[in-house]
Amino acid sequence: MGRIRILPDQVANQIAAGEVVDRPASVVKELLENALDAGANRIRVEVEAGGRRLIRITDDGQGMNRDDALLAFERHATSKLRTADDLLSIATLGFRGEALPSIASVARVTLETATGEESAGTRVEIAGGKILHVDDAALPRGTTLAVNDLFFNTPARRKFLRAESTELAHVTALVTHYALAHPEKHFELLSATHTVLSAPPVARTAERIYQIFGKDTLAQLLPVAAEIPLERAGLPEVPPWKRDPAEPARTPGALRLTGFYSKPELQKLNRNSIYIFVNKRLIRDRLLLHAITEAYRNVIPPTSFPVVLLFLEMPPEEVDVNVHPAKTEVRFRQQSLVHDFVRDSLRTALIRARPAAGFLAALDSAPAASPSLMPPAISPLPGSPDSEPLPLRNTDPAAFQATRADAESFELTPRLPTPVSGKLPFAFNGLPAGGWPNGGQDRKAWGEAAAALFQSASLPAAGDCSPGTGDADGLNPAAQTAVVEAEQAAANLNQLGSLRPLGQLRESFILATGEDGLWIIDQHVAHERILFEKILRDRQVEKVQRQRLLMPLLVELKASQMVIFARIAEELERNGFAVEPFGPHTLAVKSSPVGLEGAALERMLTEVIEQSSADSDEPSQNQDLTALRTRIAASIACHSAIKVNTPLDPARMEWLLLELARTSHPTNCPHGRPIALMYSWKEIQRAFHRI
Ligand SMILES: Nc1ncnc2c1ncn2[C@@H]1O[C@H](COP(=O)(O)OP(=O)(O)OP(=O)(O)O)[C@@H](O)[C@H]1O
Numbered sequence: 001m002g003r004i005r006i007l008p009d010q011v012a013n014q015i016a017a018g019e020v021v022d023r024p025a026s027v028v029k030e031l032l033e034n035a036l037d038a039g040a041n042r043i044r045v046e047v048e049a050g051g052r053r054l055i056r057i058t059d060d061g062q063g064m065n066r067d068d069a070l071l072a073f074e075r076h077a078t079s080k081l082r083t084a085d086d087l088l089s090i091a092t093l094g095f096r097g098e099a100l101p102s103i104a105s106v107a108r109v110t111l112e113t114a115t116g117e118e119s120a121g122t123r124v125e126i127a128g129g130k131i132l133h134v135d136d137a138a139l140p141r142g143t144t145l146a147v148n149d150l151f152f153n154t155p156a157r158r159k160f161l162r163a164e165s166t167e168l169a170h171v172t173a174l175v176t177h178y179a180l181a182h183p184e185k186h187f188e189l190l191s192a193t194h195t196v197l198s199a200p201p202v203a204r205t206a207e208r209i210y211q212i213f214g215k216d217t218l219a220q221l222l223p224v225a226a227e228i229p230l231e232r233a234g235l236p237e238v239p240p241w242k243r244d245p246a247e248p249a250r251t252p253g254a255l256r257l258t259g260f261y262s263k264p265e266l267q268k269l270n271r272n273s274i275y276i277f278v279n280k281r282l283i284r285d286r287l288l289l290h291a292i293t294e295a296y297r298n299v300i301p302p303t304s305f306p307v308v309l310l311f312l313e314m315p316p317e318e319v320d321v322n323v324h325p326a327k328t329e330v331r332f333r334q335q336s337l338v339h340d341f342v343r344d345s346l347r348t349a350l351i352r353a354r355p356a357a358g359f360l361a362a363l364d365s366a367p368a369a370s371p372s373l374m375p376p377a378i379s380p381l382p383g384s385p386d387s388e389p390l391p392l393r394n395t396d397p398a399a400f401q402a403t404r405a406d407a408e409s410f411e412l413t414p415r416l417p418t419p420v421s422g423k424l425p426f427a428f429n430g431l432p433a434g435g436w437p438n439g440g441q442d443r444k445a446w447g448e449a450a451a452a453l454f455q456s457a458s459l460p461a462a463g464d465c466s467p468g469t470g471d472a473d474g475l476n477p478a479a480q481t482a483v484v485e486a487e488q489a490a491a492n493l494n495q496l497g498s499l500r501p502l503g504q505l506r507e508s509f510i511l512a513t514g515e516d517g518l519w520i521i522d523q524h525v526a527h528e529r530i531l532f533e534k535i536l537r538d539r540q541v542e543k544v545q546r547q548r549l550l551m552p553l554l555v556e557l558k559a560s561q562m563v564i565f566a567r568i569a570e571e572l573e574r575n576g577f578a579v580e581p582f583g584p585h586t587l588a589v590k591s592s593p594v595g596l597e598g599a600a601l602e603r604m605l606t607e608v609i610e611q612s613s614a615d616s617d618e619p620s621q622n623q624d625l626t627a628l629r630t631r632i633a634a635s636i637a638c639h640s641a642i643k644v645n646t647p648l649d650p651a652r653m654e655w656l657l658l659e660l661a662r663t664s665h666p667t668n669c670p671h672g673r674p675i676a677l678m679y680s681w682k683e684i685q686r687a688f689h690r691i
């Protein structure tokens, strides 16, 4: 007799469940996705004991009739996919027909569902994959799925579950994500003891962010919106014999991005606050994480991460969602196009907005000191190992090792707005106050896109908002004011050039006044930013200014450092250095970039050599070369910039502010420290109790 056997369905389902369901949050994810696919507008999630004892999801979607309710628990039973061709353009969140049978094989499940069209609804009870009861029941339209005793029949799995609070944190993170992606829907998450999250429908993502994370987070975020047409390239052509002459020709469509990104002052120790949605599907994607990190390169420190909420929309043919068992990863048909689009859109948005850092916000924003503004446990999507370092080049490996330090202290307190009456100013005003860097050419496109995100028109007018309706009617007036204030608070650094310097504080910080308030500028890092951008520019066009030293400077190095020096010598030379070996452990520096001399020159050289030791062995790789170039520029800038404790005359201060205003990123030095802080006129008035 042969040794090969077909596994019983129950065992096959349990094996599939191993991939699909690994913790309560993954059950919640599957059921939430089903509810969204069913067109639900109101979704209520209840959990007990972190979801181990009970997960119940109730939706008001289209429901199922009796036949479908039974079929839904069969493997590969789905209403979302018919032919293999459909796999090329999946527009629903589910498509495999695996979630329900997998969940039902490792838990006791009760399904109650009704379409609202038949006279009765259906109740199905299943335990460990076996149907126990099927009854008619009087039910409203929609579906309720209760999952009891998860992993009751797979003790090995149950052992891997973490503390109830941790599991609840993961569930909360998940519901939060989906709530962010669907502001127009009503989401509720209830634990046995309290309401963890309650998010009534609102018109715009900005309001949803306010509902979930509160005013402070919203105030530190800026909107981004961009769009490019997609090339026909890469799209699969329908073969001629399958073409329907009546059907209009397919156009390649567009790649669209909307969302929010944090001001450089807000820095996180890990990437848990980066949320990426592709066609409203929550995903984790190394390529896009890399693009985001690149956008913030030399604006925040390499070991810090921004808060980003990114919604990418593209035709379903452009993205393959069928590449991961838990559907948390996707593959783009035009990978590098998507990567560069995300990086460039964010980078351009940052350059345009040039957000000014508030004094008090900056105090709180050092990554080590700040408690996570976003629910920290959000990052690990079920089924995706989070701590894996990214294999992409040009990344500091340490930077991608997500530290989970704050992941355990999770607590999300949804801010339920308190009702306040009063009249409201409400207008979109997210445009740069100091005008448009390119003379206003793309003002229209950007303005329209951003306005769509912050659409004031779709909000009820102030008078329509009856105070006290903190629920299904959307945000109350106080909340709306907060949203508007946060949107308008985007003071920017364009005015730096017109500030009036008053003097120095301890010969280290420039004090200056402007229309918006009192400014404090760190003279060293300001100059550092100016030099950094100039050095990179000069290097780009090979116009580095060098100076011959009167006496060669001798620099002692260890043997290992000499090896690294040899690797980067060519790039150093292109940056204005003339360095020759002078014995086995000594270098003789004969010329250097202008402004760099003596001890500072020596420190700069050893610093770059030290920093380059972590590099790979292949400096020829483009990305590594860019990283090296930026590192050299940052180091030269740092060591030749005006120091603290240096007196400056008014003309020099004015020059510094003017030059700073001309840089692309006057917000932060190349190492990520803030350059200019502002005490806004409003804050000053408030502090003096004048308003
Ligand atoms: N909440 C719901 N409301 C209405 N129909 C539902 C609901 N949940 C599931 N269904 C129906 O049951 C079918 C099976 O659901 P299941 O989640 O197992 O598979 P799927 O969503 O099609 O694919 P995937 O395994 O990728 O999630 C769905 O295709 C859908 O028709």
Ligand SMILES: [Mg+2]
Residues within 6 Å of the ligand: 030, 033, 034, 093, 094, 095, 099, 100
């Ligand atoms: Mg599903």
